[in-house]
Amino acid sequence: MAKKNWERIFLNALAETSNVKAACELAVVSQSLVYKTRRENAEFARQWYAALAEGYDNLEMELLSRLREGRLEDIDADGNNRKFDIGTAFRA
Numbered sequence: 467m468a469k470k471n472w473e474r475i476f477l478n479a480l481a482e483t484s485n486v487k488a489a490c491e492l493a494v495v496s497q498s499l500v501y502k503t504r505r506e507n508a509e510f511a512r513q514w515y516a517a518l519a520e521g522y523d524n525l526e527m528e529l530l531s532r533l534r535e536g537r538l539e540d541i542d543a544d545g546n547n548r549k550f551d552i553g554t555a556f557r558a
Contacts, residue, residue, distance in 0.1 A: 481520040
């Protein structure tokens, strides 16, 4: 069952991640519910697109930062080097 404030949690997470699936997981809500709500609620749809635009702005700033610094790899939680795929990020 979705939390009472799932919409706000979802939209905030979407603005941070640009990822619907990840935002749904953080809000503990199904993807089908968020897409249904977007179809039926014009205000929620407007907020969705604004959050997504903010998320894309954040992604663009992260890409620019990585390119300027030459930081194309990170170390994950297990200590493994992970290459950041700039090309895929630009296509997103």
